[in-house]
Amino acid sequence: MSVITPELLTRFDVPGPRYTSYPTADRFVEAFSEADYIQALDQRHEATRLKGQPLSLYVHIPFCESLCYYCACNKIITKHKDRAATYLRYLAREVELQVEHLGTGHSISQLHLGGGTPTFLSDDELRELVAMLRRHFQFVPGGEYSVEVDPRTVDENRLSVLAELGFNRLSFGVQDFDPAVQKAIHRVQPAEKVFSMVHAARALGFESVNVDLIYGLPLQTPESFARTLAQVNELRPDRIALYAYAHLPERFKPQRRIHAAELPLAGAKVAMLAQSLDAFSDAGYVYIGMDHFALPDDALAVAKRQGRLHRNFQGYSTQPDCDLIALGVSAIGRMGTTYSQNAKTIEEYCDALDQGHLPIVRGMALSRDDLIRRAVIMALMCQGQLQFESINLAWLIDFKTYFASEMQMLQEMQDQGLVQLTDTGIEVSTMGWFFVRAVGMVFDRYLQQGLSRAQFSKIL
Known part of the structure; x- marks a missing residue:
């Protein structure tokens, strides 16, 4: 390096954009409506050439029990677990409206539960969600079925439920192992807890375990981050996602709780990135591209070597490029030559479904x-x-x-x-x-x- x-x-x-799509989501317009999206669903339903071509599913679970100050995701901070049951009913209604036009029984080769915190849902609620999806779609063997996990919200029993439901990939949010950094970003989780959950996931047979890291957080230094990198290499997850923290408090209200004076200077951020590249390379990880690393025998690294790597709204994937149905608040989908996004507030999302409409609020038809x-x-x-x-x-x-x-x-x-x-x-x-x-x-x-x-x- x-x-x-x-x-x-x-x-x-x-x-610059991450290019999970092109054009990027900032180009979406409100002139793109539910009617435009329904037309795209109808066109796929009528296209015989697409019969049997798998779909991808993304489900956004917006709830979190506590606020992480760095977060730029669409989330709802609440301790009220009963909100999840209500939300699941709306998700079921959204799926019903989708399949009215798309038809039932389509194959699914990729499912991703994102958030928020998907593991905010109870075991029974997770079972209910997956059962609802399986009633409408056929999950194909060998697909990528992943879920984002907050290590603070799970134990070995919870992970076994995820395995029972067919999930084969987990992504643990770590960000940094340093206690002072964790306190500064309001996300305290002992390293021992993360190590325990990753070991449990391996014992349960999950095909791939990902760890998310962020550099550029308050109180981080090249020296402190070097310790985190050493711990991650000891943990040896199958995949690593390494993101740069973007401090945009004018856009993301939680970031206003971060003291700008505690953020590392540009030179320190560059040093942290450089040492990360060296550390992961020395540990045998393959650089997949754009923040992502994987062990040589991980499916993502194999796909890169074989020229089968793809990219969608969830990032790099081994699954072929396909249409994506997005469910839940703020979720972004792709159907044919269109992109669409759901309402960003739960009130607007639920109101649309109460009126019998898909909650599409913007999107675009590609030229x-x-x-x-x-x-x-x-x-x-x-x-x-x-x-x-x-x-x-x-x-x-x-x-x-x-x-x-x-x-x-x-x-x-x-x-x-x-x-x-x-x-x-x-x-x-x-x-x-x-x-x-x-x-x-x-x-x-x-x-x-x-x-x-x-x-x-x-x-x-």
């Missing part, structure tokens, strides 16, 4: 240019390379003419050793993988037209 200099890291320490650029960005993000001929044949364009200005911008990245340009295509270098978001940004028409980047997190 020595070729990745602090100067290069600092140069690319700029805001031909959007689709071409999505194909380019996702090829670079997932495969790390692109052949001009494949895009030319798929979209009936001349790549070098269509993207003449973008090719000029890539010349500078080639000079920096991030990409290699040939007569036949573009290849992201080994070093360039760590800056792949910046490579993708070259092809983002909305960014290049001057859309503000301030709303995005830093790309490193």
Whole structure:
């Protein structure tokens, strides 16, 4: 990793999209309505070529028992467990409205429970949720069925229930093991608890265990974060997600409780990122791209080696690119050539369903240019390379003419050793993988037209 200099890291320490979609969600418009989404559902239902092609499901559980100060997720802080039962009834109604147009019995190859805290639900509520989904959809063997877990909310019995329900992947929110940092972000969880839950998950046969980390949090220093990195390597999860903290208190109210004076300076953040890259590389992890690492035998690392890596709203995936049905407050879905998002408040979400409407409040129908650029960005993000001929044949364009200005911008990245340009295509270098978001940004028409980047997190 020595070729990745602090100067290069600092140069690319700029805001940019994560490209879980293109165009990104900030481009969604309220002019896209429930009627537009229903049309997309009907079109899929009528398309014989899509019969048997699996769907992906995302379910947003917004509830948390306590507030984490760094959090930018859509959540509801409550101790009232009875709210979950009510919410599940609305989720069931939303699914019923979806399948009225889509039809029942569709195959599902990917399910992700996100939040909030999905494990806010009781065991019986989790059983109820999964049973409801299985009544309407067919879960295929070998799919990715994952759930986000707050280690503070589970024990071995709870994990065994998740395994019983068919979940095969867990993601534990750790962020940092340092007690002082945990106190500063209002998320105190002893390392011993996390170690115990990861060991239990392995004993129960979960295929993959992910740990989330954040650098740039209050009171973090390169020295303290080095200790966390050593503990994570000792824990040896199958996957690691390493995110940069984006302090945006004007947008995310909980972050106002974080004292800006306690945040590490830019130089310290770069140092923490550099030492993380070294630590995980030395421990044998494969860099998947964009914040993600995996052990060489993990399905994600295997998919990258075999060129089968995909990307959707949940991040990198081994499952083929497919339509995504999103359920719950604020959830974002994809159907055909459209994106859509549900109401962001539970009041608005429930009100729409009470009136017999899907809670769609915004979205967009992708233009031909959007689709071409999505194909380019996702090829670079997932495969790390692109052949001009494949895009030319798929979209009936001349790549070098269509993207003449973008090719000029890539010349500078080639000079920096991030990409290699040939007569036949573009290849992201080994070093360039760590800056792949910046490579993708070259092809983002909305960014290049001057859309503000301030709303995005830093790309490193």
